[in-house]
Amino acid sequence: MVERTYGMLGEFDSPEALLAAARRARAAGYRELDAFTPFPVEGLARVLKIPRPSISLVGLVGALAGGTTALLMQMFVSYDYPLNVGGRPIYALSAFAVVTFELTILFSALAMAIAMLWQNGLPRLNYPVFAAPRFQLASKDRFFLCVKGEDPMFDDQATAEFLAGAGAASVERVPP
Incomplete structure (x- = not known):
């Protein structure tokens, strides 16, 4: 039985070297790429083809849902329990403004927070790359390019040789 591999991790010394290696990997036909850097690298998201969030x-849809919920809730209460205070109409929209505003902001913020966590794939309880021995340097001064094992072109030996040829200081196999 052949053990599956999560991917191959190449370590680079500079952001320029990482960006050049990512471009070479794209040109060579690799599609399932990921990068880990201690700070944002200009142009890397374009090369990796990270989708725009x-x-x-989602915030607009949440805001519309919150505003609609607040208005319907207040209109239902005013209809079901009408209070004639000072001759105001049953549906005094100006009196509903504060609660409508608050629920609009609340629903929008909650929808965006949940969507952000979902789009980022969080919570991620176990991420195989974190177990790589030198990966802790990704938050200090090293740059890593990961070619994932699910890539159609992925082959342990060929991918390791490709990353070494692209200038990687070290290449590690990442088990699942």
Whole structure:
């Protein structure tokens, strides 16, 4: 039985070397790539083809749902328990403004927080790359490129040789 591999992890000394290796990997046909850096690297997201998050659309939908919920809730209460105070109408929209505003903001914020966690794949209880011996340097001064095992072109030996040829200081196999 052949043991599956999560991926192959190449360590680079500089952001420029990482970016060049990611471009070479894309040009060679690798599609399932991920990178780990101590700070953002300009242009890396484009090379890795990281999808643009749709958080603003989720926030708008949450805001509309919150505003609609607040208005319907207050209209139901005013209809079911009408109070004629000072001759105001049963549906005084100006009186509903504060609660509507608060629920609009609350639903929007909650929807965006939940969508952000979901789109980031969190909570991630176990991520195989974290077990790599030198990976703790990704938060200090090293840059890592991971070619995932689910890539159609992935082969343990060939991918390790490719990363070494792309300038990786070290190459590690990441078990699942």
